[in-house]
Amino acid sequence: MTPTRQWLVLVGLALGVTVTNGFARFAYSLLLPAMQSEMGWSYAQAGWLNTANALGYIGGAALTMAFIRHISPSSLFAFGLITTTISLLATGMNDALWWQSLWRIFAGVCGAMSFATAGALTAGLFQNDPRRNALAIAILFGVGGGLGIVLAGSALPLMLDAYGPAAWPIGWVIIGMISLIFLPVGLWSATQLRTAPLLLSLARPLPVRRMLPEFAGYAGFGLGYIVYLTFLSAWMTEQDAGAPFIAMIWVLLGLSICFSPFVWRRVLARHASGLPLSLILVGIAVGSALPVLAPGSLTSIVSAVVFGLSVFMAPSAVTNFTRKNLPAESWGHAISLFTVVFAVAQTLGPIGAGLLGDFFGNIGFSLLAAAGLLLIGAVIASFQKPL
Structure with missing residues (x-):
């Protein structure tokens, strides 16, 4: 396959991540204040729906x-x-908690399948060019997820401000329709890689014990990052931020995510240890804590930039670690195992943060707790040595 064709294949894979991550997992945060207002949910109930999504992610x-x-x-x-595209469209069809839970779980199951395999497939691109390979992996998660946040962030807060909280179902339908537009490109990329032997060979057993610091660091990522992306809009609404400012913050966050591959490309290409994941977790922690420690418009902007430049590079770091340290036939198994660890951890984050927010009457305490967990993960990941 020519380099040009490989880049085109990457576009389709990245658009798949836009749907399964940028839309299916993180657009919920933008719609959460309206849904919470309309249905009278507590923070724990609101957090439950992202926990439900994470439970589905474990299954997937x-x-x-x-x-x-x-x-x-x-x-x-x-x-x-x-199937993730179908779940997005269905989410806007009924406001009952059981219906919302059902489709959030389903989106998690289906999204995990695409997410894990997209990372493994991308690891097979540019196999003879480590720098391009590291960049491709970073672009998959960075630009793929960031684009979804930019699109959703630029439209949903302003739409809800114009039409009121009751318009939240329309938001799900809008992102579902955009997903339908992206679908053919993603499916085309899948057909181009259909004969790849990447995950089809019998793999050797993984050296799991030697990989424990990387697994633990990634678990810290799952516990901590989701709190910011679940409750950011709710926190800003509590601080009386207007819809245009909330939209600007989310667009800035998404653009920073899109740009993040170019910030981290050299670190990812150079290191086969846990150092990239450790540094990334520190960045996510700082971004999570800033708006609580120093509330204000400027710190919200800095927080969005720092968080955005770091958050989607954590999957890139573990995918890159896998590629550098394991044979190709083990990539699929290893990345799937990382995804399971991550998924189990992130089930606890949203509902735990919601309960903490209800207890203190302020979701800011949850953001600080998440930052602490991320820093613990960063310390543990720093002990990971190349295999």
């Missing part, structure tokens, strides 16, 4: 590990992308 990651030896990764990616 586990299914990916089970299916990866029997079904091609490109087929799992395509299936996950199609």
